[in-house]
Amino acid sequence: MQIKSTVVYMEIANNCDIEKRKIADDILKLSDNFEAITFLLPNGDMYMEEPYHRQLDLSKNNFAFRDYYKGALETKAALLGEVIISVATGERVAVISVPIYLEKDQSLVGIWNGVLNLGIFNKMLQSLNLSDGTRMIYVDGNGQKIADSNTLLSDKAESFVNLNSFKYGISGKNGNSTEVINGTKFLITYSPVEILSNTWIVMLMQPG
Amino acid sequence: MLQFFIDEINYLVANLTLIFLSLDYKLKLYSCSLAACRRWKKNTISLFSVVAIMILGFGGSSFSSSMVVNAQDADKNVNPSMNKIMTSDTLLKILSINLVNYLNDSASILKITSMIPEVRNSEHADKINSSLHGNSQQLRY
Numbered sequence: 116m117q118i119k120s121t122v123v124y125m126e127i128a129n130n131c132d133i134e135k136r137k138i139a140d141d142i143l144k145l146s147d148n149f150e151a152i153t154f155l156l157p158n159g160d161m162y163m164e165e166p167y168h169r170q171l172d173l174s175k176n177n178f179a180f181r182d183y184y185k186g187a188l189e190t191k192a193a194l195l196g197e198v199i200i201s202v203a204t205g206e207r208v209a210v211i212s213v214p215i216y217l218e219k220d221q222s223l224v225g226i227w228n229g230v231l232n233l234g235i236f237n238k239m240l241q242s243l244n245l246s247d248g249t250r251m252i253y254v255d256g257n258g259q260k261i262a263d264s265n266t267l268l269s270d271k272a273e274s275f276v277n278l279n280s281f282k283y284g285i286s287g288k289n290g291n292s293t294e295v296i297n298g299t300k301f302l303i304t305y306s307p308v309e310i311l312s313n314t315w316i317v318m319l320m321q322p323g
Numbered sequence: 324m325l326q327f328f329i330d331e332i333n334y335l336v337a338n339l340t341l342i343f344l345s346l347d348y349k350l351k352l353y354s355c356s357l358a359a360c361r362r363w364k365k366n367t368i369s370l371f372s373v374v375a376i377m378i379l380g381f382g383g384s385s386f387s388s389s390m391v392v393n394a395q396d397a398d399k400n401v402n403p404s405m406n407k408i409m410t411s412d413t414l415l416k417i418l419s420i421n422l423v424n425y426l427n428d429s430a431s432i433l434k435i436t437s438m439i440p441e442v443r444n445s446e447h448a449d450k451i452n453s454s455l456h457g458n459s460q461q462l463r464y
Contacts, residue, residue, distance in 0.1 A: 134441035142436060148429040156448055193430040211426070213433045215443055225445055227437040229429060239421070243414075251414075253422065291411070304411035308419045310426045317419050319411045 129167045139165035142229070151203070151230040155212075157223040159184050169203040186312060187212040187226050195311035198233075198259045207233060207272060209261065211311065236262030237269045248322040254281060256314050275318070280305040284316035296320070 129136070139152035143165065151169050154162040159179025164170035178184050183196030196210040209231045215224040240251045240262050250268075253261040258276025263269040275281045280292050280303040289306045304319040436442055 131447050132445070135445075138436055138439060138442055142432060146429075146432055148425070148432065154442070154445070156445065162445055162448060193434055195426060195430075211430050211433055213430070213437045215437050217443075224443055225448075227433055227442060229433045231429065235425075236422075240418075251418065289412075289415075302411075304415055306412075306415040306419050308422050310423050311430055315422065317415050317422065319415055321411070 132163060136163060136165055136167070139163075147232060147235060149229040150208070150232040150234075153228045153230065155184060155226040155228065157225060162225060164203070172203045174202045181210070183210040183212040183228065184226060187214040188223070190312050191216070193311050195313040195315075197257050197313070198255045198261055201230070207259075207261075209233065209255065233262060237266075240264035241266055241269070250318075250320040252318050252320070254284075254316045254318060256285060258285075261315065275316075278303070280318055281316060284318070285314055287314075 135154060139154075142152055143149060151164055151166065153164040155178055156162050159177045159181075161170070161173060161176045161178060164173070181196065181199065183194055186194040186196065191214055193211060193213045196212065198207050198209050200206070201208045210228050211231060212226050212228045214226050216222065217224055236253055240253070241264050243251060243264055245251060245264050249264075251264040252275070254275050255261055258274050258278075258281050260271075260273040260275065263271075263273075278294055278296075280290075280294060283290055283292065284305040284307045287307055287309075291302060291304045293300060293302055295301070299322060301320045301322055304321075306317045308315045308317060
């Protein structure tokens with residue numbers, strides 16, 4: 116009698132598709148740009164994530180609702196997603212996604228994603244040693260803070276969506292404006308950065 | 324705000340002084356009579372006295388400090404407020420370029436590695452069942 120055996124996974128196990136996991140590990144070892152690499156199937160199901168412990172911590176296994184999944188399918192090109200809360204770590208992350216298509220019939224094979232290390236952006240800005248009260252921040256297209264030169268505020272989620280500086284910046288304008296934030300008047304210099312089908316805003320906030 | 328106003332006044336006064344000096348020089352060259360020149364000089368000296376009083380009135384110390392700041396600037400005739408904005412713009416441009424380069428580099432890493440056959444091939448894709456929940460859950464039939 117033949118015994119039929121099938122193994123079904125929520126995502127693939129640590130010992131499956133070792134070659135892909137090895138490539139993801141090599142990227143993480145050789146570059147500090149990313150804190151994790153993932154591969155999604157065409158329907159948005161998580162296939163694998165490296166480091167593996169993050170895959171174990173996932174509270175969801177379908178990511179078709181994410182903007183980086185939808186955007187990559189729409190643009191059929193590398194896409195930078197908005198800042199989101201990771202379902203693996205609960206921390207703020209941004210993802211760059213690259214859709215992979217078969218050459219012969221252009222059918223979607225999957226989406227190769229890099230979870231950006233936002234800590235690097237904080238370090239970049241904090242190395243500027245700005246004077247007291249002056250802040251340099253990166254804001255995503257939804258007005259959510261990505262990184263902050265202020266070490267005390269860098270881990271705090273903040274929205275700048277109501278600032279005129281953000282509104283002007285997201286419409287593609289560079290400039291300066293004076294605005295009051297939490298009772299303090301700031302001269303805000305802003306500049307939009309258009310990259311990978313998304314717009315982030317760089318803002319310099321000086322008291323006075 | 325007051326400092327900005329004083330700086331602007333001082334800047335205008337400095338320019339006016341230069342204009343009068345220039346006129347005085349031209350008059351020396353082209354004046355027809357010594358008497359006319361003397362009268363002009365007398366008038367110029369009177370004008371300088373007025374300018375000096377204006378400078379003292381609007382704060383001589385701020386005038387000199389403003390001139391020192393302007394002399395130190397690479398750009399000519401830049402008041403402190405403009406200087407602040409120009410420095411901010413430059414810093415923002417540098418950081419914007421840096422951010423674009425960083426994100427492009429990151430995307431390039433993913434694009435290049437996505438072309439590797441081992442990445443393109445998902446041999447276990449048919450074993451994934453998204454209806455399952457739980458970490459590394461495996462069902463055996």
